[in-house]
Amino acid sequence: MSFLDIRYYKHLTSTIDRNLDFSAFMDFEHHYQTSVNKEQYSIEKAYFSYQESRTEDTIDPKLQSIIDMESKLLGVLVNMERTGIYVDAEKLRSIGEDITQESKHKELEIYDLVGERFNINSAKQVQNILFEKLKIPVSKKIKTGYSVDNEALSLIGQKYEIANIILQYRTLEKLRSTYIDGLLKVINPETKRIHTTYNQLGTSTGRLSSEAPNLQNIPSGSGYSAQIKSCFCPQSSEFSFLVADYSQIELRILASLSGDKALTEAFLRWEDIHTRTAHFLFWEHTVITSELRRIAKSVNFWVIYGITGFGLSKVINSSPAEATQYIDAFYAMYPWVRAYYQSVLDGAQKNGYVETFYGRRRYIPGVRDSNKMIRAWAEREAINMPIQGTEADVIKFAMMELADFFKKDSYKSRMLLQVHDELVFEIHTSEKEIMETKIRSIMEGIFPGNIKLLVDIHTGANWSEAKG
DNA sequence: ACAATGGTCC
DNA sequence: ACTCGGACCATTGTA
Numbered sequence: 001m002s003f004l005d006i007r008y009y010k011h012l013t014s015t016i017d018r019n020l021d022f023s024a025f026m027d028f029e030h031h032y033q034t035s036v037n038k039e040q041y042s043i044e045k046a047y048f049s050y051q052e053s054r055t056e057d058t059i060d061p062k063l064q065s066i067i068d069m070e071s072k073l074l075g076v077l078v079n080m081e082r083t084g085i086y087v088d089a090e091k092l093r094s095i096g097e098d099i100t101q102e103s104k105h106k107e108l109e110i111y112d113l114v115g116e117r118f119n120i121n122s123a124k125q126v127q128n129i130l131f132e133k134l135k136i137p138v139s140k141k142i143k144t145g146y147s148v149d150n151e152a153l154s155l156i157g158q159k160y161e162i163a164n165i166i167l168q169y170r171t172l173e174k175l176r177s178t179y180i181d182g183l184l185k186v187i188n189p190e191t192k193r194i195h196t197t198y199n200q201l202g203t204s205t206g207r208l209s210s211e212a213p214n215l216q217n218i219p220s221g222s223g224y225s226a227q228i229k230s231c232f233c234p235q236s237s238e239f240s241f242l243v244a245d246y247s248q249i250e251l252r253i254l255a256s257l258s259g260d261k262a263l264t265e266a267f268l269r270w271e272d273i274h275t276r277t278a279h280f281l282f283w284e285h286t287v288i289t290s291e292l293r294r295i296a297k298s299v300n301f302w303v304i305y306g307i308t309g310f311g312l313s314k315v316i317n318s319s320p321a322e323a324t325q326y327i328d329a330f331y332a333m334y335p336w337v338r339a340y341y342q343s344v345l346d347g348a349q350k351n352g353y354v355e356t357f358y359g360r361r362r363y364i365p366g367v368r369d370s371n372k373m374i375r376a377w378a379e380r381e382a383i384n385m386p387i388q389g390t391e392a393d394v395i396k397f398a399m400m401e402l403a404d405f406f407k408k409d410s411y412k413s414r415m416l417l418q419v420h421d422e423l424v425f426e427i428h429t430s431e432k433e434i435m436e437t438k439i440r441s442i443m444e445g446i447f448p449g450n451i452k453l454l455v456d457i458h459t460g461a462n463w464s465e466a467k468g
Numbered sequence: 469a470c471a472a473t474g475g476t477c478c
Numbered sequence: 479a480c481t482c483g484g485a486c487c488a489t490t491g492t493a
Contacts (some may be wrong), residue, residue, distance in 0.1 A: 122490055123473050142473080142481095149474055174475055177488055205484060207478085214486045217477035225476095250478095305483040320480080377482070384483040388478090392484095420478045420484085 062359025066393070069358075070200060073396050076403040076415075077198040077208075084193030085215070085416045085424070086235035089184060095227045096180035103172040106165055113162050120169055123148050136160055151314070172224075179219060179228050186213050192235065198418070205385050206360045206392040208418060216419045220467065230464035234426050239413075240459055241466040244439050245422035246395070247454040248273060250304045253390050256449025257357065258340030262333060267451045274300060280333045281326055299326045306341070306383035308376075341383050348382040356389035357449070358397075391421060394453070398446045399423070405438055424463065432459075 059067075111117050114133070118125045126148045130136045139155040140147040148166075156163035186194055194213065202209035210216040218232075219225035234240060246252075251273055255263040266276050278288045278296035285292060295316045302312045309324030316323065331338040345367065348354050353363040362385045366378025395418065402415055402423070412428035413435050423443070427435050436457055443455045460466035 119490080121488090124490075144472070147473085170475080174488080178476075178486095182487075199485095202486090203484060207484060209485050211486060214477085217475090217486065219476060220478095302483090307482065308480070310480050311482050314481085373480085376480090380483065388484060391478095422478085 060359060062355075063361065066358055066360045069393075069396060069400065072400055074200060076399055077200070079403070080415055080417070081195050081197055083414050083416060084188065084191055084195040085232055085426075086193045087183060087187055088231045088233055089187055089192070092180060092184060092228065092231040095224065095231070096176060096184075099172050099176045099180065099224055103169060103176060106169040106172065110162065110165050110169060113165070120166060121173065126166060130156070130160075130163070134160070134162070136163075175219065175224050175228065182213060183228075196417075203392075204362055204381075206356065206362075206389040206396075207420060208392070208396075210418075215417055218463075226464045229467065230462045232464075233462035238429055239426045240429065240432070240461060241463055242425040242427045242435060242439070242457060242459045243422060243463070243466040243468065244425070244443055244455050244457045245468060246391075246443065247456050249391050249394070249421050249453060250387050251300060252451045252453055253357070253387050253394075253447075253449065254304060254337065254340075255451045256447075257386060257390070258334075258337045259450065260334045260336035260340070262335075263337065264450060277330065277333065281329050295326070299330055303327060303330050303337070304384065304387055306380035308380075344382055344386060345379055348378075354382045354385050356386050356393050357447075358390065358393040360389050360393055362389065394447045395421065395423070395443075398443045401442045401446065402439065405442065411435075424466075427459070 107120065110120060114129055116129070116133070118129055120126060124145075127146050130148065131138055131146050136156055136159075138146045140149075140152040146152075150167065150170075153163040153167050157167065183194065188195055194215070196210045196215045197212050199209045199211055202211075208216075218229055220229065232241075251263070252267060254260075255267055263273075266273055274293050274297040275288055277300050278292045281296055281299065282288065282292050288296075295318075298312065298316045302315065307327075308320075309327055310320045311323075312318075312327065313320040313323035316326075344354055348364050348367045352365065352368075353361045355361045362381070364378050364382050364385075366374050367382055369375050369378065399415065399418065405411075406413065406415065411431055413431050414426045415423060416426055417424040423439075425435065425439065436459075440455050440457060444453050447453050456468050458466045458468050
């Protein structure tokens with residue numbers, strides 16, 4: 001277990017138990033950061049330092065179970081990293097050429113409209129062109145001047161076509177720079193595959209992060225995004241892709257943790273939860289249009305984040321007052337959720353931390369701060385962490401069980417990626433049936449809450465085809 | 469090198 | 479009044 005290096009210790013201090021003296025560890029970390037060979041740090045060293053610096057004598061058994069899980073998970077992650085994922089470089093390059101061509105075209109179109117050449121990639125220069133030269137009214141301000149981000153340009157685009165073309169140009173450039181050039185650069189020449197690195201220490205909720213490259217933010221839309229995603233595929237024809245994702249896992253966990261009757265019943269009756277919320281929010285409408293459902297979906301989504309009416313209003317394009325009404329209506333519909341949130345905040349006040357279903361902790365000192373803004377921020381963090389963190393715990397436990405299963409009978413199929421609520425597999429043709437059955441049963445069976453977790457499974461010849 | 473801005477994902 | 483749940487990365491521009 002030589003991979004259980006210093007990352008593990010850092011994880012303990014940062015996401016599991018922040019109540020530690022960090023100084024004993026600084027030397028260790030310095031060596032880690034300057035070291036070429038990460039493997040030289042053993043679990044024994046890390047664990048020793050951890051014990052040395054603990055301020056309590058005993059460790060909460062629930063916390064210990066998380067520590068044990070993380071220890072074992074590291075080996076699973078290392079296997080996934082080493083396995084990597086194949087990318088059709090030729091296809092990716094060819095898509096890149098299409099994008100470049102279209103991008104060049106947009107570029108010229110912009111110069112033509114403006115009557116001047118400038119660097120469209122520079123926010124500053126775009127500001128100058130739009131607001132100084134073309135005298136377009138400002139829609140949104142930022143620290144250093146006038147914003148030209150997506151939100152601002154979309155507004156401007158209602159009247160000035162130039163903003164829409166800049167948006168289109170940006171989208172193309174984003175795809176080209178980050179996902180074409182960026183990915184081509186990190187294909188391993190020996191394996192022809194991309195090997196990401198999972199960071200177990202990167203988040204404060206217990207989620208994994210993925211870096212060098214980040215394979216957790218590959219675009220998922222249609223058009224070029226789908227084309228890029230389709231470049232992720234099996235290396236040989238004996239394999240296909242399988243994507244298994246938890247369906248509405250946050251809301252299901254919220255239902256279990258809060259025990260809310262209405263939310264629980266809705267799930268037990270297999271109702272469409274977004275439509276149900278929409279019916280309640282827009283009770284005066286007899287027909288729920290897709291637009292109304294979209295708003296209700298945003299409300300459901302952002303209530304989990306502990307967001308304010310102001311924030312929600314930006315997402316659903318309404319006034320803050322209207323958005324606040326929606327949030328209040330949500331709480332009226334699911335009163336136990338509000339009570340549950342209150343109990344989470346009370347716990348944060350009392351203990352200084354909040355915890356997941358499995359006992360993973362996040363220390364939140366801000367809930368005791370005298371500054372109202374800081375406190376409000378801390379409260380949103382506190383409300384979100386048990387849900388997002390439990391989700392992270394659930395999929396991590398599932399991954400470990402899946403890894404055991406794959407290993408036990410020496411299957412040829414492999415687990416390749418984790419994207420927070422989704423796992424990507426490379427499935428050998430001969431193992432298709434058993435894999436579908438087992439992956440579903442392991443993932444759905446891991447969480448013992450009142451509400452059963454649901455897993456959607458899609459298969460296909462590549463990542464794009466296999467997505468939901 | 470580093471901050472600011474912007475954009476992609478769950 | 480309000481820039482807000484959790485991440486990583488590219489580009490520009492300044493130090």
